[in-house]
Amino acid sequence: MTDAVDPRTMMAQVAAGLTAPGAPFEMTVEPVLGVPIPVLANRSRTLRELLEQSLSWGQREYLVSEDRRLSFAEHAVAAGALATALARGYGIGKGDRVGIFAANGPDWVITFWAAQCLGAIPVGYNAWWAPPEIAYGLGHTTPKVVVADAKRTAVLAESGTDVPVLTMEHDLPALIAEHTGDIPATPLDEDDPAAIVYTSGTSGRPKGVVHSHRNMVAVSDYHRFTDAMSAALTGQAPIARRYLVTAPLFHIASLHNLAIPRLVTGATVVFPAGAFDVGRVLGLVERERITNWAAVPTMASRLLDHDLSRYDLSSLAALSLNSAPSAPALLDRLRAHLAGAQLSVTTSYGLTESGTAATVATPLDLAADPESVGRPILGVDVQIRDVDGAPVPDGVEGEICIRSPYVMLGYWNDEAATAAAVDEGRWLRSGDFGTVTDGRLTVSGRRTDLILRGGENVYPTEIENVLVEHPAVHECAVFGVAHPDLGQEVAAVVVADTGAVTEAELRAFAAARLAYFKVPARWRITADPLPRNATGKVTRRGLAV
Known part of the structure; x- marks a missing residue:
């Protein structure tokens, strides 16, 4: 034995x-x-090298949308042609910014890689921005040209910009057809800027996070490593994976961790059309034989109200939850709801500034601690520090700090904010509170969301995780409101069907599970969904009770 x-x-x-x-x-x-x-030790130094290497995948599918299918070879040729057009027609070169203002799709990705051929810096603007917001973004990063889809071209016109705009529907096809030929290459250093993506902007102006070639190549190498780990553990070669991309490409979850790494792993990226719709997405999973889906918790929770028996989801092998904390109750309900799909459900912790997930919780981690966000990934160090910046022992709460080859260079044109976020030892201060126990990280909440009630620290995430366990609660948000004596008191907005639950019932439910000072004193019950930004995070600034 x-x-x-x-x-x-x-x-x-x-x-x-x-x-x-x-x-x-x-x-x-x-x-x-x-x-x-x-x-x-053995790594590529620039993203342009990854594009060159992707030619080895030939006619294997890389980008799939509702009306287009591009192989790796076709994509590389298109990116090279657009790069040539941008250099000749618009003088784009090393360090110049190329704005991308569009919904997800193949042309977004082609434009990104065209910029890499020239040593230019693609800037992913939030596709949900209104005219004043995109005007701010253009003034902040000063692109020489913006590539936009038809809907965002109209928004740009309203913003009053005089930056040249190329449309994805008309200009790009003509330019690519006219300039097809060699794929340009520009000498670059590993720590040169490679892309700018904006923070979610849940408070104040969004910042432009600058990631280097080192950062983004390292993320792709991490995905190669996870494929190698899977092959070694199972004794089988990696399957031909097909990734569903439902988060926006102007966010690291989709750009850094889905679209870019596929050039080195040879997998396919599939884009749904239009706004998120559960039925349409599940139909796409069935038709395209999707194997991996990285979803935000809001999307995943909508599956729970859908009849999955109508779809063949047998290909779906992995569901990862990103961008916002996942309540243990949500994970449990997903496992039960998707039991027939043989899914591996994981969750992770990271932020735009960290370049990718700093920690990942495997099914083993979640079985040991459902509230954990897992262990540091390859190359990542995580420390919990006190208010003076000193590391604290296991189990003691403090600020989560991260150091790795994935951590951003800094914020675009904002030295003060960069110095506040990244110290001289290249440690990123996350602004989040958490603890490490037995090597696993648990996140308490955002420092900016912390409620200070009569000298007690109250973390909204803890209370939200309790409230969503109530069967009538679809989602909720907890935040602090001013109080003349306590400084702040706890408030909650709860989304539930009309008449499904009362304030008294929710108060009793919370009181049975939380310390008295954590039980919300003010409530609003509504049938309207919570306001969220493009990455799925609740915009607490717009909430009131």
Whole structure:
């Protein structure tokens, strides 16, 4: 009789083998912007190199939308042609910004890679921005040209900009057809800026987060590593994965972690058409044999009200929840609802500034601690620090700080904000509170969301996780409101069907599970969904009771 092997031990052994000296993912320590950081010994240095390597996938599908299918070879040719057109017609070169203001689709991706051929910096503008907001973005990053779809071209016109605009529907096809030929290449350094994406803007003006070629190539290498881990653990070559992209490309979840890494893993990216609709998306999963879906919790929760028996979801092997915290109750309901799909449900923790997830919670992690967001991924160090910046012991709460080759260069044209976020040791201060126990991270909440009630620290996430366990509650948001004596008191907006639950019932439900000072004192029950930004996070500024 053989002893059972602990899965966590097995995973650690496989990872150690893959990263050992001479192994495919050998790790070494090198200076990154003057600070020793663990990096892959054998790696590409620029995104342009990844585009060149993608030609080896040939006619395998890369980008799929409702009306288009592009192979890796076709995509590379289109990106090279557009790069040539931008250089010749608009003088785009190294360091120039190329704005992208559009919904998800193949042309968004082609434009991104065209900019990389020239050493230019693509800027992903929030496709939901109104004219004043895009006017701010254009003034902030000063692109030489903006590539936009028809809907956003109209918004740009209302913004009063005089920046040249190329339409995806008409200008891009003509330019690509006219300039097809060699794929340009521009000499670059590993730590040169590669892209700018904006923070969610849940408070104040959104900041332009600058990621380097090192950052974004390293993210792709991490995805190669996870494929190698899977192959080693299962003893099988990676399947031909097909990724559903429902989050916007102007966010790292879709751009850095879905669209870009597929050039090195050879997988397919599939874009649904239009606004998110559960039925349409499930139909797409069935038709395109989707294997992986990275969703925000709001999207995943909408599955719970849908009849999944109408669809063949047998291809769907992995569902990951990103961008906003996932309540343990949601994870449990998803597992039960999707039991027939044999899904592996994971969740993660990261922020735009961290470049990718800093931690990932596997099914093993979630079984051990449903509130965990997992362990640091390859190359990431996580520390919990006190108010003076000193590391604290396991189990003690403090600010989550992150250091890795994925962490941003800084904020575009904002040295003060950069210095406040990234210290001299290249540690990123997340602004989130959390604890590490047994190597797993648990997030308490955002520092900016913290409620200070009569000297007690109250974290909205803890209360929200309790309230959504009530069967009548679809979603909720907790926040602080001014109080003349306590400083702040706890308020909650709860989304439920009309007449399904009363304030008294919710108060009693919370009081049975929370300390008295955490029970909301003010309530609003509504049937209207919570306001959210493009990445699925609740915009608390617009809430009131």
